[in-house]
Each structure stands twice: as structure tokens, then as C-alpha cells.
Amino acid sequence: MSEEKFYHFGYASNMLKERLLVDRPNAYKKFVCVAKLQGYKLTFDRIWPLPGDWHGPCATIRPDPGVTWGVVWELEKGDKDALKNQECKLNDIDVIVEDQFGNKYTCLVFEMGGSDHPGERPSPQYKDIIIRGARQSGIPEDYITVLESFEDNGYDGPHALYSQVLESLGHQAFVTLYISSIGSRKLSMRTFLYFAFGSNLLKERLHIENPSAIFKGIAKLQGYKFLFSWGNQDSSPEEACWKGCAANITEDPSSHVWGSLWELKDEDRPSLDRQEWGYNPITVTVCDDKGATYTCLTYQMKGEPTGETLPSPQYKDIVIRGAKQSMLPPEYIKFIESFPDNKNTTPVDIYDHIVKSLT
Incomplete structure (x- = not known):
């Protein structure tokens, strides 16, 4: 890899290429591989009182004996500041991840600091973007099942960032919200x-x-x-x-x-x-x-x-x-x-x- 580039490990909404490019539409991007980060688990926390752009807590990683799957992206170093600005509430750290062939990559990743609201439920829109990214990238199906198992907070109001990402995917016309038979709100995607x-x-x-x-x-x-x-x-x-x-x-x-x-x-x-x-x-x-x-x-x-x-x-x-x-x-x-x-x-x-x- 060139000295002008770096690896970023996206484990939440940044698994979806279209979300990664929202703030950097012309940024150099290259999908490298799917990889796993040992010794961390994914959870949803927030350290600020307001819901934020995603109308709920954001994903973060916490030390744990488990594993977090994600995507390794190759980005230009000139885009690092914009990436950090996107993740402004999180701390950037370097981690080593491993792909299915045993190849290791040192990556920039983001982790939330202390949390006043651990274990909260994300908005269904944010959760949907994470799952779309996991499927787009080929994350193992059993891990996608884990992502799907997180309960959402049922938010169904306006969501500018979600709409922007969907529009770039060409799916806006196919998205509807519905109430399931058990009363929880879910997202139904028809086609791709x-x-x-x-x-x-x-x-x-x-x-x-x-x-x-x-x-x-x-x-x-x-x-x-x-x-x-x-x-x-x-x-x-x-x-x-x-x-x-x-x-x-x-x-x-x-x-x-x-x-x-x-x-x-x-x-x-x-x-x-x-x-x-x-x-x-x-x-x-x-x-x-x-x-x-x-x-x-x-x-x-x-x-x-x-x-x-x-x-x-x-x-x-x-x-x-x-x-x-x-x-x-x-x-x-x-x-x-x-x-x-x-x-x-x-x-x-x-x-x-x-x-x-x-x-």
C-alpha cells in the first residue's frame, strides 16, 4: 500500500460504501476485504444527551472476548481528517484485523470514550444501514443475524441522513415502514x-x-x-x-x-x-x-x-x-x-x- 493511503476498519454504518462517501463523494475508496477484530464486541452507546444524526445511539466497540466483523477500506490520507470529523464523538485508535485467509491489516478504527448511556437501542434506520452494509460486503451470515437481533427504538420520524444514503443507493422509492404483527417497527426493502x-x-x-x-x-x-x-x-x-x-x-x-x-x-x-x-x-x-x-x-x-x-x-x-x-x-x-x-x-x-x- 502507498504511503499516501491508509486502511480504515468500518464495523457499523461505514460498512456501506454509500454511507462512507456521504461526506467525501469524490474520495478515493477501495474495498480490500472483510475482516474480523478479535477481543472486541459491538454495542450501541452514546455520550451526549441529544439523539444526533441517527436519532439514537451509535455503534461502538468495547473490549470483550468476542469478535467484531467489518470491512477494510483503503482511503487517501488526505481524507483522514474528514473521516475523523464524521466520527467526531469517537476516539481514533489503531487495531489489527484479520481476513479469512489469515492476512493481517493495521487499521484506523473509532471507539467511543466513556459512556453515560450504555446498551441503548439504535434507530431502525441506522440499524438498517448497518445491515445493508454487512450484506453488501459479504459479512458472515451468522454475524448478520447478531446485528439483526439488536432491538431498535422504533423511531419513524424524518431522517435526513438516512434518506440521503438511500437516495445514493437508488432504493428510496422501495422503502416503507410497517408495523409487524407483534407491534415493533421494522424496515421492509422490496428489491435491489x-x-x-x-x-x-x-x-x-x-x-x-x-x-x-x-x-x-x-x-x-x-x-x-x-x-x-x-x-x-x-x-x-x-x-x-x-x-x-x-x-x-x-x-x-x-x-x-x-x-x-x-x-x-x-x-x-x-x-x-x-x-x-x-x-x-x-x-x-x-x-x-x-x-x-x-x-x-x-x-x-x-x-x-x-x-x-x-x-x-x-x-x-x-x-x-x-x-x-x-x-x-x-x-x-x-x-x-x-x-x-x-x-x-x-x-x-x-x-x-x-x-x-x-x-
Whole structure:
């Protein structure tokens, strides 16, 4: 990492990229990984008498034998003061966190000082942003369950910061408050947008685990390039279910990636995450052929590329079938067809299943 950058460990609302950028919309940001902080637990406290921007207490970490999960972000050092200003009521400290592969990162994190109001309930809006960030980043599902278990304070009045974050996500029109049968206030999110660029271009492949997906059209992701790669250092591509490398995107200012835009029910997000278990979820902005822009979920392969680049002919065929089904530009389809494959001839069960569903 460059001396001009630093790592920030976001464990609450800053797990959501759109919240992190509210005060720094043009800030350099890079999702590094999901990581865990040992010896701390997450709780909700406040040290000031007023509710604040989130209409309730804020998250903090406290020493504890447990673990706190969060996101490691790479930020410009010039943005450090703005980040500290956002977290003005908290103390900044350095901690060491560890990702799922055992890699360690020294990160700036924020911890509340003494507390006069420990263990209070957060607003449902603040809690929702934390959970959205956890899902967007691929935090382990059992930890998300822990986050969901915190009771909220039922606040349902105006919430400027929450509305601002939702607007940047493109979800404002889909958000409603309702009263559940037990009388507690909860947030109901209906749908989200997903940008597919690999095998999920094909409806029949995506619908295996995500039957609610509705095709909305094609879109272009600028500043990224398409490739086939492999990021698992502990196994070879031939051991995977597709018997070869998988589609991936990497940042490249001079390139673009075409894909299909899908609308899914929020309840299907966990199944999409499970299907894309080898990828990190990221949020991107894409545009359609009319110039309209959309904020979408997509996935980028975990780990450092091993140098492997060959997909199986079966996997490549599904990607091309999906590109043609979605009616991506002909020149882009030719671009995908130009990639060599690994000539695999062993059976690929998922391929046989999909092809059978097409006949």
C-alpha cells in the first residue's frame, strides 16, 4: 500500500460504501476485504444527551472476548481528517484485523470514550444501514443475524441522513415502514438491482438459486475490464464445479464491461451471495444505452489472481449464451468468444443441468 493511503476498519454504518462517501463523494475508496477484530464486541452507546444524526445511539466497540466483523477500506490520507470529523464523538485508535485467509491489516478504527448511556437501542434506520452494509460486503451470515437481533427504538420520524444514503443507493422509492404483527417497527426493502457479467447473464443459470430475478435490460460498467481468472491459492481451477477459471472484473480506466441488469427481491440476496461465495460484493454505477444510470450490486473475485486464465469450454459457452440471450453488443460477444479455453472434456454437472433446462 502507498504511503499516501491508509486502511480504515468500518464495523457499523461505514460498512456501506454509500454511507462512507456521504461526506467525501469524490474520495478515493477501495474495498480490500472483510475482516474480523478479535477481543472486541459491538454495542450501541452514546455520550451526549441529544439523539444526533441517527436519532439514537451509535455503534461502538468495547473490549470483550468476542469478535467484531467489518470491512477494510483503503482511503487517501488526505481524507483522514474528514473521516475523523464524521466520527467526531469517537476516539481514533489503531487495531489489527484479520481476513479469512489469515492476512493481517493495521487499521484506523473509532471507539467511543466513556459512556453515560450504555446498551441503548439504535434507530431502525441506522440499524438498517448497518445491515445493508454487512450484506453488501459479504459479512458472515451468522454475524448478520447478531446485528439483526439488536432491538431498535422504533423511531419513524424524518431522517435526513438516512434518506440521503438511500437516495445514493437508488432504493428510496422501495422503502416503507410497517408495523409487524407483534407491534415493533421494522424496515421492509422490496428489491435491489444486480449487474451480471458472467454466467448469470443467462436467465436459466441465474434462476437456479434466484428465481425472483427479473431482466431489466443491458448496461455498461465503465472503468472495469472483463477477464477470466482464479483467486483461490489453495486449489486449482480444474477442481471447481465449472472445471476452470471464472469470469471476473478488474479496475481499468480505459475499459468497460457489458452486462445484464436484474431486479431481485431482497429476500434472495443471501442465496445470491452463496452462489457467488468466491467473490466480494461491491456496488457499482452502470448506464444503459439511453444514458440512464443505475446503482447496482455486482461481484469481484476474492484473493490475488493466481495467473490462471482459462475457463472451461462449458463455462465459456454459458457466458456466451447469456450474452446472446441478453442481446449484448455483437462486438462485445465476439470479444468474449476470443478468449481461449482449457479444452476440458470431463463432465460438468451444472452445465448439463442448465443446457437441459434450455431444451
